[in-house]
Amino acid sequence: MKPSIALVLAMLACSAPPAAAASFQSCLAAIGSRAVAAGVSPAVFERSTSGLQPDMTIIDLMNKQPEFRTPIWDYMAGLVDAQRIADGRRMLAKWGAVLGNVQRRYGVDPAVVVAVWGVESNFGENQGSYPLVQSLATLSCYGGRRHAYFQGEFINALKIIQRRDVDPAHLMGSWAGAFGNTQFMPSTFLRSAVDGDGDGRRDIVDSVPDALASTANYLAKAGWVPGSRWGYEVRLPSGFRPGLAGRGRKRPLAAWAAMGVRRVDGSPLPADNARAAILLPAGASGPAFVVFRNFDAIYSYNAAESYALAIAHLSDRIRGGGPFATPWPTDDPGLSRAQRRELQALLTRRGYDVGPADGAIGAKTVLAVKDMQRRLGLAVTGHPGLKILTALRGG
Incomplete structure (x- = not known):
């Protein structure tokens, strides 16, 4: 059946820039048709959007450009500091029984799960203050070239409400739509959230066991290899060509060993065929790392090598490991x-x-x-x- 002229016009309004959009309400009406077609009940859509108004400060945040690109040493100093390491160790102990069950079920290192929790929300303290429905509705109608993506996330948020996994009043998150203890987007939630406390709901906002189990499930689905490390710091041989480095340029570990790559303490690499890449996050004069499949799994959580390295390093520190042996190439280190x-x-x-x-x-x-x-x-x-x-x- 062909869509009505009114519906076509409403859908065009959603695609248009804010100045040309007929109205926020007409945009919502068009999304409502899509939401119902995707399985959201009309009652849930009406209840969730009744009286809803856009928050245009979110568009300002989306368009805001940072003053400068954060150097890797600043980024790492802020995320992996003494306070977060100590808090992470406390959480590892406090939730040890839950994390043990999570590890048995999904095979993911508990310290990595705790590290994700610490970086994403400071162990639940900073889950976000923007009402998810309002944020995603605003971005759905005024999100520019990404409006279609946000419309999908908006509809997924309504599905979460319909399934009664999370209390709608507690569905708060970042301005971009990530929510909960470990900051899932709604689509990620629908794919990876699990019930970790046995109450029949998947509540990553108010249930720490659900959040930890869901994070481990996500990493398992992303290819986590049980019993394997993410990687470790290495020492490169003189004359090593930086062009050989890169997360996508994997070779057998034995091949790197044959080139003269060694552990940072000078001991040889294991002579095996595990595929690994060399990472140089600050260039050839900074720390070097050999990274395995588990680093890629962490990377998938937030597609940035600096993020994955922060999670990986924080997990090592939570387990009792020390700082990197090689200093960052700067005379002005970052601050905790x-x-x-x-x-x-x-x-x-x-x-x-x-x-x-x-x-x-x-x-x-x-x-x-x-x-x-x-x-x-x-x-x-x-x-x-x-x-x-x-x-x-x-x-």
Whole structure:
């Protein structure tokens, strides 16, 4: 049956830029037809969208460009710091029985599951404050070239509500639609969420066992190899060609050993045929790593090598491992979250408006750092690193 003219016009309104869209409500009407066709009951759609208004601040966030690209050493310093390592060890102990069951069921290292939880929501403390239905509806209608993707996620969020897995009042998340202890998108939830506490629901928001089991299930589906490591730090031979590195350039471990690649302590690599890649996240002068299939599984959670390395390294530290042996190639190391809060507090004392001293580096902090660097005779980079913190401590 052909769609009505009104429905066609409503669907075109969804595809148009905000200035040309007939209205948010007409866009929702078009999505409603798709949602019902996908299995969402009209009653659930009506109940979830009645009186709904767009939150255009979300579009501002989507379009906002970062002031600078975060160097890998800053990224790692903020995610793998003493506080998160200690909290991770506590959570590993507190939820040991649950994690043991999860490992037996899915084969995934408990420390990796805990590391994902720590990075994604700081162990449940920061699950997001945006109402998921409103966020995804706004992005569905005003999300530009990605509006079709967000429409799919919006419909999936309605399916979650319909299945009564998560209390709709608790369905809060990031502005982009990720939610829960381990920040699943709705489509990821529908594919990978499982009931970890046996209550018949898959609630990654209010049930830690559900969130941990769901994360392990996701990693298992992504190809996690039970009993295998993600990788480890290595030492490269003199003259190693950086072009050989890259997550997609795998060779048997024995082949890397034949080239002279060794463990970072100088011991030889195992002479086996496990396929592995060399990773150089900061270039040839920084730490080098050999990574296996499990690194790829972590990478699939958030497609960035820096993210996967942070999760992998945090899991090692939670288990009692030490920091990387090779220093990052910088004379201005990154700051932990506690140090970032200290930096912001010191800038505030100097009269700068950087907002709350929460450790989140935003545009105000960067501008204040630049001005202080200028006043102190430092290179004006805006980099919130150890140099400016040390200078402010002494001032």
